[in-house]
Amino acid sequence: MATLGLVEYADASPEVRAIYDEIMTARQTDWINNFWKALANDPPTLRRTWDSIRQIMVPGALDPLTKELVYLAVSATNQCAYCIASHTASARRQGMTDAMFAELMAVVGMANETNRLASGYQVKIDDRFVA
Amino acid sequence: MATLGLVEYADASPEVRAIYDEIMTARQTDWINNFWKALANDPPTLRRTWDSIRQIMVPGALDPLTKELVYLAVSATNQCAYCIASHTASARRQGMTDAMFAELMAVVGMANETNRLASGYQVKIDDRFVA
Amino acid sequence: MATLGLVEYADASPEVRAIYDEIMTARQTDWINNFWKALANDPPTLRRTWDSIRQIMVPGALDPLTKELVYLAVSATNQCAYCIASHTASARRQGMTDAMFAELMAVVGMANETNRLASGYQVKIDDRFVA
């Protein structure tokens, strides 16, 4: 079979269960989404990915909603269907309104457009941006 | 010659000068960066791009700093060197601190990583994200 | 209709059948996957693509498993769902274990992350890497 199965809580090792528990506690929820159940096939990657996400997505100089908006912007740019679906849900949980989503997508679209205009026109970086 | 030249203010048509004036007024600055000078080779694209950016980047449901952070996140994801340089400068102008930049890059890096873990593991979208 | 149909063996021209036969012989299998059946709508592309793949994927300085791992790494980076599915299967056939897959994905994820950290931080290439 080509794809690995999803590791359900009932079938998980104590090591994986501990991480699932951390995720559910941190997110104040009672379920685990498929991304983590897939990574659980490789506990070290599950551990490292969760630890990194937990460390990066906490409130800091940027608030959690801003971080989720950025996550969604990157996912839309990369055409990752799973990530768009899951991080739209995460951003909603952090307070993203319909109006915020619409403006976010407008910026993402615009940036993807001007990225190609800049490269296609072979625009040289201004000295002021380097100095 | 392969690349088009940059259209300087002194050499610009009245139509292009009017747009340059609008850009400088909107940004409260006295210079035009190379991106616009390159687009000025095609006035309709210059006009449309400036009008779209002006319309999209105004304060709305998202504030201008958040929009610039998203713009920079997309540009880093796409490896657009010009856009990274220019939008780092724009984000700075909107108040991005070193700490914000560092957290932004951490999120961008993480999202690009998990986007590939999700696709590589062929993770199916959870029903809850669809319903 | 927007998409072209799949060219089944029974309906294929002698030219296409000959290529299908080569593919099945080379892979020691008795079926043709959809990628080739779609390309068969354009026999010159089918011919050129198969010849290139056959030439490139043979054992050489790199062994076939390593080549399949690289193929899968590129496909995951590009979010090509079809290619991820088919090259996961190919890599399995060449001996990829679950542990190898897990390590491969960890490297792919990490590379995609640091690619954006390097561009976002605008890191200049070290002289030692150029000399």
Added chain:
Amino acid sequence: MATLGLVEYADASPEVRAIYDEIMTARQTDWINNFWKALANDPPTLRRTWDSIRQIMVPGALDPLTKELVYLAVSATNQCAYCIASHTASARRQGMTDAMFAELMAVVGMANETNRLASGYQVKIDDRFVA
């Protein structure tokens, strides 16, 4: 050293020289651009790449200018600086005017924008596009 050198005509093997001759004849020019001089470090890749390009870029259902425009569009989308430079030159040779270039870039920018709006909004494919 990290990068391979460029193989100049004077230093090339007879096999590589023969390909250089083919390229110069086909393009009615007396020089070889760096792309081919780099690939010449691996003669089989040089051979296969040149044969494929020659086969693909000939006049057919699409004329050579249209093919060069498409090549440039892909290169701008992928942010490949070398390819943008070289295929802008190729398209110029095939007759691309400034006005054509400007319209091409407008389409490329727009497509990159709407690609992300479509993915970000998670738009389902219409039945009519599938049937």
Added chain:
Amino acid sequence: MATLGLVEYADASPEVRAIYDEIMTARQTDWINNFWKALANDPPTLRRTWDSIRQIMVPGALDPLTKELVYLAVSATNQCAYCIASHTASARRQGMTDAMFAELMAVVGMANETNRLASGYQVKIDDRFVA
């Protein structure tokens, strides 16, 4: 819910209906595809996107079929499933034959291949392409 619904004509505001009417008139058709129905959740983006597309895709220095081929080339490069489906249909409407499609895909594939050969071999841009 993670995704926004599609705005059907019957439920649309007068502002959105007016744009739907413009789209159907311009395309000489009696239906609206899902892309627009999704964007209609944000009327300013719907308005701006439609106006830009209408302005960009008109006959000019490049004919509408060439523009649709470029649009499809970008969409295939970006792996945007929705856009590939919808712009294959648009290109068909503009006269794309099976033979044109096949040649287009061959160029797109080739460009994506050589884009990576150029970057991987770290090929320096020739002076002639810069001067």
Added chain:
Amino acid sequence: MATLGLVEYADASPEVRAIYDEIMTARQTDWINNFWKALANDPPTLRRTWDSIRQIMVPGALDPLTKELVYLAVSATNQCAYCIASHTASARRQGMTDAMFAELMAVVGMANETNRLASGYQVKIDDRFVA
């Protein structure tokens, strides 16, 4: 100023110096490349990135050379100039020969080509790849 400076060893905090020492020890070298000096502007990202790389790139089910080849394949796909330069050097250190590099690039180019043929032709995933 738009870009952050590079943190040299002499100017680094004890926390950063400790990481630099770990990197030099692990790589049996006496210098630090610019990537780490840039990340050092954000010690938590420097720490996390180094720990992840160290954990991921060790010998395991895949050997270090294979992992570096995959890293380089991803970097070439993403057009990350810095990463291509630095990971070409790393792969050389792990034993990549000219012949291996040439074959690697051939696979990377081919995968990028067929990724777009698969998406452009809208190829459906075979049941055998899913089951």
